[in-house]
Structures are given as structure tokens and as C-alpha cells.
Amino acid sequence: MLAAIGAIIGRDLRLALRQGLDSLLAVVFFVLACVLFPFGVGPAPETLARIAAGVLWVAALLAALLSLERLFQADYEDGSLDLLALGPAPLPAIAAAKIAAHWLTTAVPLIAAAPVLALILNLPPAAFSSLVLALVLGTPTLSLIGGVGAALVLGARRGGVLLALLVLPLYIPVLIFGVAAVGASQIGLAAQPHLFMLTALLLVALVLAPWAAGAALRQALD
Amino acid sequence: MTASSLAALPDQLPDARAVFAGRGLACERGGRRVFHGLSFMVCAGEALVLVGRNGSGKSSLLRLMAGLSRPAQGSLTWNAGDIADDSEAHHGRLHLIGHQDAIKPALTVKENLGFWARYRGAGPCASARIADALRAFALERLAELPARYLSQGQRRRLSLCRLLASPAQLWLLDEPRAGLDRAASASLDAALAHHRAAGGIAVVVLHAEDHPPEARVLDFDAVKAGG
Numbered sequence: 001m002l003a004a005i006g007a008i009i010g011r012d013l014r015l016a017l018r019q020g021l022d023s024l025l026a027v028v029f030f031v032l033a034c035v036l037f038p039f040g041v042g043p044a045p046e047t048l049a050r051i052a053a054g055v056l057w058v059a060a061l062l063a064a065l066l067s068l069e070r071l072f073q074a075d076y077e078d079g080s081l082d083l084l085a086l087g088p089a090p091l092p093a094i095a096a097a098k099i100a101a102h103w104l105t106t107a108v109p110l111i112a113a114a115p116v117l118a119l120i121l122n123l124p125p126a127a128f129s130s131l132v133l134a135l136v137l138g139t140p141t142l143s144l145i146g147g148v149g150a151a152l153v154l155g156a157r158r159g160g161v162l163l164a165l166l167v168l169p170l171y172i173p174v175l176i177f178g179v180a181a182v183g184a185s186q187i188g189l190a191a192q193p194h195l196f197m198l199t200a201l202l203l204v205a206l207v208l209a210p211w212a213a214g215a216a217l218r219q220a221l222d
Numbered sequence: 223m224t225a226s227s228l229a230a231l232p233d234q235l236p237d238a239r240a241v242f243a244g245r246g247l248a249c250e251r252g253g254r255r256v257f258h259g260l261s262f263m264v265c266a267g268e269a270l271v272l273v274g275r276n277g278s279g280k281s282s283l284l285r286l287m288a289g290l291s292r293p294a295q296g297s298l299t300w301n302a303g304d305i306a307d308d309s310e311a312h313h314g315r316l317h318l319i320g321h322q323d324a325i326k327p328a329l330t331v332k333e334n335l336g337f338w339a340r341y342r343g344a345g346p347c348a349s350a351r352i353a354d355a356l357r358a359f360a361l362e363r364l365a366e367l368p369a370r371y372l373s374q375g376q377r378r379r380l381s382l383c384r385l386l387a388s389p390a391q392l393w394l395l396d397e398p399r400a401g402l403d404r405a406a407s408a409s410l411d412a413a414l415a416h417h418r419a420a421g422g423i424a425v426v427v428l429h430a431e432d433h434p435p436e437a438r439v440l441d442f443d444a445v446k447a448g449g
Contacts, residue, residue, distance in 0.1 A: 003340065003343060004340075004341050004342075004343065007337060007340045007341045008341065011326075011329075011337045014329065014333070015326060015328055015329065018328040018329070019328050077322075078322055078323070078324055078325065078326070079320055079321070079322025079323065079324040080324040080326075082288075082290060082318065082320060082322070082324070083318065083324050083338065084341070085290065085313075086288060086289075086290070086313045086316065086318055087313065087341050087342055088310070088313070088314060088341075088342065088343060089341075090310070221290055221291070222290070222291045222292070
């Protein structure tokens with residue numbers, strides 16, 4: 001079964017590399033959304049430093065949402081999902097493998113771009129490490145929750161809008177603790193408590209989300 | 223040999239006395255009864271041909287047989303064991319070729335086939351099997367071509383290659399001849415004959431006139447459609 005999961009992740013990574021556009025779009029959206037803020041709120045460095053953490057997190061969250069709709073859609077439409085379900089991996093494992101590949105192809109580029117954008121938004125360099133750590137711990141949770149949403153809206157018309165409505169409220173805890181971690185180190189406090197909370201959220205999502213997504217996929221296949 | 227050991231060791235000979243049967247099956251799609259009271263039985267080495275008008279439930283029956291959906295009534299059994307009791311073992315012994323071909327246009331022909339073979343655990347001799355499968359359906363010269371350039375018939379042939387790239391005792395084929403030229407059709411017949419000679423079972427949705435010799439025929443027009 002591990003070989004089967006590896007095969008799915010390998011195929012999805014290869015597809016993402018060949019079709020490049022999806023992961024590129026997410027990063028470009030992330031960069032543009034962050035760069036728009038100085039134009040909107042004015043270039044005063046202290047204002048930007050105050051809102052930087054929130055802007056980065058909200059932009060990253062929306063960018064991650066952008067490509068979620070296609071997570072299972074392509075496999076559902078071309079019949080691959082039927083064949084995946086008929087293979088050795090159970091549906092929760094299939095969902096977990098596809099979510100992992102989605103995180104690798106969309107969230108990792110976002111994390112890599114975040115420090116550069118933090119510089120543009122005048123975030124104090126002391127907060128950079130906690131920003132990256134918080135993103136590393138928080139974005140997998142976003143992908144996992146998003147995966148459940150993507151499986152639920154499979155086959156629905158206007159699935160993308162429905163997905164945003166379903167998933168965005170569930171992103172709030174990650175947003176709160178992600179921003180708090182950066183904010184704490186910005187004013188010289190310890191970021192650890194918030195990072196621990198992000199870890200806890202990740203562990204809960206890791207246990208529950210693949211099963212929920214697998215159950216939703218089962219509904220879509222029937 | 224149990225069914226689960228067959229799934230775990232794909233290169234072993236299939237179960238020579240396997241019996242795949244359904245009794246009193248009913249199927250509902252979107253709240254409408256498609257068919258009911260349908261029974262069938264196929265043994266190792268046999269083929270069952272499903273014929274009938276459009277919308278009579280042939281493809282739905284294939285999905286029931288694959289275990290992708292559950293019958294509204296009745297049961298499907300493999301060697302007297304309900305397939306729902308051990309769906310993993312059942313999935314391991316079947317291939318489904320549906321209307322959708324599950325081909326990724328960005329991957330090459332070989333990568334497409336290789337993924338499904340690896341996913342199903344084709345084992346160490348996977349690359350030899352893949353090469354054989356491509357040769358059997360005359361795709362070996364297109365192996366490195368991205369699948370987006372394939373014609374409809376070539377896509378069909380690539381899906382059929384999955385049958386040979388990893389072994390399975392039960393083949394479920396939904397109108398496998400759609401879009402095939404005469405040579406590819408003959409290749410399919412040869413593959414089916416070989417599969418049956420080795421003790422395999424095939425369930426094929428076909429048009430009435432071109433079913434293989436000595437196959438059992440299940441005519442959906444004769445099964446009373448439910449009201």
C-alpha cells in the first residue's frame with residue numbers, strides 16, 4: 001500500500017511539474033495580493049509592519065484555496081478516481097496522498113516566497129523565523145481541511161465558490177495562531193505557545209481530515 | 223488459494239474454480255429503479271456478455287460488479303463469499319475499463335500505463351509487462367509521446383493496455399470496441415481468448431452482433447425493468 005501511495009504522490013508531482021501553471025498561479029496570486037497592500041494602506045513603514053503578519057497569512061490562505069477545487073476534480077472527471085478506488089490503497093490513503101502532493105506543489109512555493117514579501121511589508125527580521133515556522137506548521141492544516149472541502153464539493157456546480165464558503169470559516173483557528181506567532185516575536189515575546197497550538201491543530205487535522213475526505217469521495221463515487 | 227493471497231501475489235495463477243455470481247440484483251440510479259431481479263453466474267474461463275438497449279443498466283451493473291456502488295437489493299458473490307465483505311481483495315482481482323479512459327494528457331503513453339501498473343503493484347517485472355502490453359495493442363512506437371496527441375482509438379487502446387500491464391482474474395469491460403479499428407479489435411479478441419484460456423473471467427458490454435463465441439449472454443431487454 002505504501003508503494004501505491006508513493007505512486008500517487010509521484011504522479012501528482014510530475015503532473016504539477018509538467019503543467020506548472022497551477023502552482024505558479026498560486027505564488028503569483030500570493031505575491032500580487034501582498035504587493036497590493038502598500039498601495040491600499042499607504043507606504044508608511046510602521047503601518048505596514050503592524051499589518052504585515054495578517055496580510056501575509058490572509059494572502060497565503062487565499063492562495064492555497066485557489067487551486068484546491070482541482071484537487072480531486074480532474075481525477076473525478078477522467079475516471080481516474082474510479083480506478084484509484086479499485087486499487088490497493090483505501091480512499092482515506094488516496095485522499096491523504098493527493099493532499100500531500102497538493103501541499104508540496106502549492107504551499108512549499110508560498111513558504112519560500114513569504115520572507116521576500118515580509119521584507120516588502122517591512123516585517124522586522126526578528127519575526128522572519130517564526131513566520132516561516134508558522135507557515136510550515138499551518139499550511140498543511142489548510143491543505144488537509146481544504147482537501148475535505150474539495151472532496152465534498154466534487155461534482156457540484158460552481159464548486160469553487162461553494163468550497164470557499166465551506167472551508168474559509170474552518171481556516172480561522174490557523175489564521176489566529178499563525179498571526180499571533182508572528183506578532184509575538186515582533187514585540188519580543190515567545191512564539192512557541194502559538195506554534196504549539198498550530199502543531200496541535202495540524203495533528204488533529206492529520207488524524208481526522210483524510211478519513212472525512214475519504215468518506216466524501218466514497219459518496220462522490222456512488 | 224484464497225482470494226486475498228491472489229491479490230497479494232499477482233503473478234500466481236488465478237483461481238481455477240472461481241465462480242462470480244449475482245442473485246436478485248436491483249439497481250437504483252437517482253431514485254429510479256433501473257433493473258431488478260437480475261441474476262447471473264460466470265465461472266473461471268468463461269465470458270459473460272451484457273446486451274440491451276441504451277439506459278437499460280449495463281454500465282450500472284458493471285459498477286455494481288466492481289464494488290464501486292452497492293446494489294439496492296440482492297448480493298454479489300465470489301466463490302460464495304459476498305464481495306462487500308472483503309472489498310479490498312475483490313478490487314485486487316479485477317480490472318474495469320469504463321467509458322472514461324483515465325488518461326492524463328500531460329504524461330507520456332508509457333508513464334500513463336506505468337503509473338497504473340505500479341499503483342496496482344505490478345512488481346519487479348513491471349517494465350517487461352508494460353512493454354508487452356504496449357506491443358499487444360501496437361502502441362510501442364508511441365510510448366514516449368505525450369498522451370494529449372493520441373486519437374480516440376489510440377486512447378482506447380491505451381486503456382485496454384491496463385488489462386495486460388497488471389494481472390487480474392476478472393475483467394469488466396464497458397463497450398471495449400468503441401472507436402477501435404479492425405486490427406485493434408482483433409488484438410482485443412486475442413487478449414480475451416488468452417485471458418479465458420488462463421482461467422480468467424470477462425464481463426463485457428457489447429452490441430448484440432459481435433460477441434465472442436461460446437459466451438453466456440445476459441440480455442437486459444429480457445430482464446423486466448422495474449416500475
